[in-house]
Amino acid sequence: MARRKKPAPPVNLSILQNRFARRSFVVGAVGAGVGTLLAARMAYIAIAENEKYETESESNRVNLSLIPPRRGWILDRNGAPLASNRADFRVDIIPERMANPDRTIDQLGSILTLDAAKVQDLKDKVASTRGFQPLEVATGLDFEEFAAISLRVPEMPGVIPQRGFSRFYPTGPTVGHLIGYVGPASAEEYELDRNPLLVTPGYKIGKDGLEKQFEQRLRGVPGARRVEVTASGRIVRDLDTREDIQGEAVKLTIDGPLQDYAARRIGLESGSVVVMDCETGDVLCMASMPSFDPNSFSDGIGRVEYAMLRDDERVPLRNKVLKGLYPPGSTVKPMVSMAFLEQGIDPEETVFCGGGLRVGNRVFGCWNRRGHGAVNMAKGIYQSCDVYFYSMAQRVGMDPIAAMARRCGMGQEFPLPVISQFYGTVPDPAWKLQKYGRDWAAFDTVNATIGQGYMLANPLQLAVMSARIATGQQVMPRLLARPQKPDFRKFDFPTEQKAYIRQAMSDVVNGPGTAGRGRLPFDDIKIAGKTGTAQVVSLSKSDGRTGPWKYRDHGLFIFFAPFDKPKYAGAVVIEHGGGSGAAYPVARDVTTFLFDAQKGLDALKALEEQWGGNARERLDRKYLAYAAAAGEEVPPVPKRESEIFDRVDAEARAEAEAPATEASDAAENRSQNVDSSPVDQQP
Amino acid sequence: MLIPLFLLVGFGAAVLFSAAGGNMQPFAASHLMRFGVFLLMAFAMVPFGRPVVQFMAYPVYGLVLILLIAVEAIGAMGGGSQRWLELGFIRIQPSELMKPAIVLALAHFYQSLPAGMINSWRAIVPAGGLLLLPMGLVLLQPDLGTSLAIAFGGVVVMFLAGLPMRWFVAGGAAAAVAVPLAFFFGLKEYQQRRVTTFLDPESDPLGSGYHITQSKIAIGSGGINGKGFNEGSQSHLNYLPEPHTDFVFATMAEEWGLLGGLFVLVVFGMILGWGLRVASASNDRFSRLLAAGMVATIFFYVAINLMMVMGLAPVVGIPLPFMSHGGSSMMTNMICIGTLMMVNRWNRQKRGIVG
Known part of the structure; x- marks a missing residue:
């Protein structure tokens, strides 16, 4: 600074060389400083934050998916199943992960040859449900359909084809009221029980009757599958698998055949x-007729069938x-x-x-x-x-x-x-x-x-x-x-x-x-x-x-x-x-x-013979007749399935007082x- | 000097081997081959004498400038920007060539400038022109990273040439004002986003912050010793973007850990230190500025790339010299190395004559 006040000495080559020497030292020092900074930064990331990043890397790499437990059976007094499980191929969708829900549903509809009412049901549900909640598209697919969906999964994000078990009620309508039925957990049910199992695609909880009453006992312990996945979600290999533990069976005093007979x-x-x-x-x-088929409720009841029952x-x-x-x-x-x-x-x-x-x-x-x-x-x-x-x-x-x-x-x-x-x-x-x-x-x-x-x-x-x-x-x-x-x-x-x-x-x-x-x-x-x-x-x-x-x-x-x-x-x-x-x-x-x-x-x-078939046959026939008469003009199913029963309860009470x-x-x-x-x- | 370089390139090839999922193809083999080719080119540069190089300085700069303009013109005609020229047998990226060329041109300029005029406008205006012209052309491509690299090389040469300190202070102040303006008016939106994302990568973990986040995860999860050769999950399962080019350091750090990272840093320090010593050892202004400018160019690559990978700088798309897979940057860096070896030969010759 003092130098600036004096007239600057004439610059010659040696002064410039000095300047070069000084300044190149500065450049070198800055370079070394940057190098040290980088080393320190790297040490910080790799040592101090190692644990955090290791976890993140692991959670990147490993995808943990729950294997829904097989639900416990509901048995009659002789040990025969009133509610059992059936292995099947199924497809669910998770609305949150869908890029273009309407288009994907149309695509699914054409692959699975779903009718127009079902496709509309799905679109309504996608529009009204919370994102994390999986929706069932179809169960009981045959292998060709399942393979066709599985092939197209990369182009249809949010679609989950899987092999699983679905609830099966061998005697159908005759046990409807007694056993109840199962269905995917609603948002309210998930609020009450923050179990990740409830939002696992394909998992269903008891919604009515004994299925609901004995939910915890029937539920079982989910298995888990750890897989290594790439960034795009492709599974590289299975790491390990823990088998699920099937839920406990509930044995009733009900005599299955008698129940069926009476109904x-x-x-x-x-x-x-x-x-x-x-x-x-x-x-x-304990037979109550007419009844509904719990199998259709468990598969997600369609609007036509619901309207018929209502x-x-x-x-x-x-x-x-x-x-x-x-x-x-x-x-x-x-x-x-x-x-x-x-x-x-x-x-x-x-x-x-x-x-x-x-x-x-x-x-x-x-x-x-x-x-x-x-x-x-x-x-x-x-x-x-x-x-x-x-x-x-x-x-x-x-x-x-x-x-x-x-x-x-x-x-x-x-x-x-x-x-x-x-x-x-x-x-x-x-x-x-x-x-x-x-x-x-x-x-x-x-x-x-x-x-x-x-x-x-x-x-x-x-x-x-x-x-x-x-x-x-x-x-x-x-x-x-x-x-x-x-x-x-x-x-x-x-x-x-x-x-x-x-x-x-x-x-x-x-x-x-x-x-x-x-x-x-x-x-x-x-x-x-x-x-x-x-x-x-x-x-x-x-x-x-x-x-x-x-x-x-x-x-x-x-x-x-x-x-x-x-x-x-x-x-x-x-x-x-x-x-x-x-x-x-x-x-x-x-x-x-x-x-x-x-x-x-x-x-x-x-x-x-006089009546025209047994309870299930008559119910099926009635459904077809109703669907034919109603056509497409059938109001949709209430959003929460429990509303169906709330309504009935309210009416029941009113009628009971009459x-x-x-x-x-x-x-x-x-x-x-x-x-x-x-x-x-x-x- | 060549031993650290070989170590680095060999190590780079190993990382690329892993990045390709444990295969020599497609990265590692071509990486080594390119290195071999460009090493021969560097050796070929060594015999050139100082007068020839000085004589060639402006023509080379001019040629590269014309190529840049050609790129721009073809881009304009073809509709859409591009960065390279297709010359049939080879694809060149003139902006890469401009990095050593600008150093060469400026070194020649200051060596021919009379010493007494270093404090006058004559010292800065022509040099500024030499520098701003290619910068502008590269910015138009648009390629902010390379443009900054050219500026950095040029500015370091000017700094070492002895321009008055207050000009740099003023320039820094001007830049401090210009940067925000440039940010809001000069940058394209995707460039702006890169910068904002750099400031807060977690704000957009699946969008543009993804690169930085995943890179940090790779480095951080490597720990001290790394996960082991070919064991990096971040790169192998595609979580890390560009594991073989811009983020090759993250790929390396995941598998080799902090020790691998320090090794790379130390080797770069050795190479750059050698370059600086070559610069200091030379007796004439041209050699000194040329050598130091080349060092600065390599340094810029290394520093920006590593800062980017560690989340200290925005993602600008600058590869890591000698490790990233890519012909253009290998060529540029080997030109720098070749130049340094050439200057080194001049130094020894002179000492031989004097001594």
């Missing part, structure tokens, strides 16, 4: 059949065994008789039935308008005389009857591994006051003793009631097979009273009763039961036997067999069957099947029918 025996009707083992409480069958007034999506609530009708009479006996009423005491009974200022009719004449308790049961029960119930009052109903399982929620069960109502004065703020009236008792009015029960409860009446024990239903026999609490119920009721119930079928056609085709085995007819709407709307389907009476039947040493008990409910005549033949055939399968099957085969109001005047109506004089119509 098929319901036939064209809408209804349910429950059969229990009286000694253990094992539920042998539009059906017989609600195939509802499990009627647990969620169908019905007025039990006359099936409560044996239970009510037990209450009478306990209250000290002599069973031989008779009541004269002239076709009706005046209670207060009204006349309540018997179902038989001609009257039954002198009626004792046994006749009250086997002839189902209403007047006998009106009369005796007046004497003991509602409370002992309600107490007995509860002891027999009415209104009870059972500890079963099911998603939900509706438990109905056992009305009594306290209940009515609390619910409606009104006092219990004499006609409420009259209504309740014939199982009408406020009284509601589901078919499982009816079966339990039957089992408890048959055994005099607090039989509890169970669904999971256990080797040990449970010890039920006994009612302190005198043996001769029990025998009396049994005999009376036997006479319903085998004596001069209301279900003469219900006799078993065996000489040595007799069935005992009780018929019931539940009115759905006022008689002013319908006579209960003809007219629109949904106004017809429900037909009910509870039963146990053999009547003298009960082994099996059950209940049959046929919705809008037009009366108990629709129900007890089903009970007869199901019981026949229990003791002699061939005899039972012969009866069924004959019927199925009889309480609509048919609460059932007995009253009978009185109008029987007694033409307008006495009780006066204000």
Whole structure:
């Protein structure tokens, strides 16, 4: 700096040489500095950050893919599978990884020859799902299709063809409600359970029924496959593979063939059949028809099939065994008789039935308008005389009857591994006051003793009631097979009273009763039961036997067999069957099947011929007809499959409450029918 | 001097062998062959005398400049830019040749400039012209990296020629102003992105930041000893882009680790140090500037490439001398080496005469 003030000395070569020497040293030093910097930088990356980069390099190189575990089987009591797995080729897509979803789906559609509705379904789903969630395109491909897709994978990012297992329900619709079905986890389910397995393509979780209830147990432990992949995703080689561990099997008390038989025996009707083992409480069958095919739900139900199920007034999506609530009708009479006996009423005491009974200022009719004449308790049961029960119930009052109903399982929620069960109502004065703020009236008792009015029960409860009446024990239903026999609490119920009721119930079928056609085709085995007819709407709307389907009476039947040493008990409910005549033949055939399968099957085969095939065949045919009629104009499936069932639940509840109001005047109506004089119509 | 060079080229061939998945083809064999050919060319340069070289300086520069213009013209006519000329038997990239040519031309210019005029405008204006013309042409290609390489060689020669220090300070200041302007108005968008990505490679891990990220992963995962010859997963499974050219150092570092990296650095240090000593040992201005300029050119390649590979500089597409697979850069660098050997011979001759 000082030099600048002086005049600069003339520059000559030697000065320049000095400058060169100095400056070349600077250049060299800078170069060395850069070299040192580079060495330091490299040392930093390679030593200090080595671990981080080694991990990143490893995660580049190694691709860990989960092998979805094979789902545990669901077995019936004999070890036969109700739900198993089937090896298949499948194709899934992951929307997030798709470059051009619409084009890829069209491409897939043409390779797999998918129909237009299915392609549209897929496009809708791609547009509406969260990216990480794999969507199923197709399962059960044949090898050619699978190979064709696999070949084109590099040009269709996001498409994942793989070999896997899909859930298979051998008996299809007959176990739909009981077992439920499986499906890919929804975004909500993944939020709850952040298991990477849930978003693995092709993995499905239980969505309903037992599949959902036993999800954790059935799930198993996923295997893993470590592969070395290139940047473009090509697999170079397998590094190692850990096999998956199949989920545990769940063994049920259900008797698979019986379940299938019962479901098929319901036939064209809408209804349910429950059969229990009286000694253990094992539920042998819980059939609800019409039903859906869980195989189609598990494969991702199509819009046409869903619309068909939704539009059906017989609600195939509802499990009627647990969620169908019905007025039990006359099936409560044996239970009510037990209450009478306990209250000290002599069973031989008779009541004269002239076709009706005046209670207060009204006349309540018997179902038989001609009257039954002198009626004792046994006749009250086997002839189902209403007047006998009106009369005796007046004497003991509602409370002992309600107490007995509860002891027999009415209104009870059972500890079963099911998603939900509706438990109905056992009305009594306290209940009515609390619910409606009104006092219990004499006609409420009259209504309740014939199982009408406020009284509601589901078919499982009816079966339990039957089992408890048959055994005099607090039989509890169970669904999971256990080797040990449970010890039920006994009612302190005198043996001769029990025998009396049994005999009376036997006479319903085998004596001069209301279900003469219900006799078993065996000489040595007799069935005992009780018929019931539940009115759905006022008689002013319908006579209960003809007219629109949904106004017809429900037909009910509870039963146990053999009547003298009960082994099996059950209940049959046929919705809008037009009366108990629709129900007890089903009970007869199901019981026949229990003791002699061939005899039972012969009866069924004959019927199925009339109906046009078995349940699955009819469902398939119905689907084709529906699809043909609906064409493309079918609304899409709800986004979450659970919505399907939420809807049904809501409707079910609403409908379950309807009889309480609509048919609460059932007995009253009978009185109008029987007694033409307008006495009780006066204000 | 040739021993470190052979070591480096041999090591480069080994890395290329691995980069080809354990094969001599297609990289390693041609790498060695090219080295052989260009080594012969370098030896052929050695016998030239200083007067001849000085005489040839401007014509050579002019020829290369014409080639550059030709490239530009053909690109304009053919529609679309290109960087090389197809001469039938060989494909030349004139911008590569310009790197030694500019050093040669400037060295000749300053040697012929009277010493007293070094502080005057006469020292900078013609030289600036010599420098800016090819830079501009190369920028038009567009090839920012090579253009900077030419500038670096030229500026180092000017610096060593003894131009007043304040000009460099002023130039640096001007550059500091010009760079942001150039960044926003002069660079194409893909070039801009390279620079922004360099500043934050993780911002775009699958786009342009991918190169840097993967390169760092390769180097970092190599650790001290490396993963072993032919064991580099980053290069073998194609995660590392350009494992045989620009990112050859990362390929090497993954398999040979820090030790391999230090080896390369030390060998480059030896070669460049030798070059600088050759420059200092010469007695005349032309030889000194020529030799030092060649050293600077090689140095620029090495420094920018390594900085890029380690995430210290943007991805500019400059190969690593003697290791990357590629004919043009091998040629340029061997011309530099040949020139240094030539100057070295002049030095020895002179000493022989004097001594």
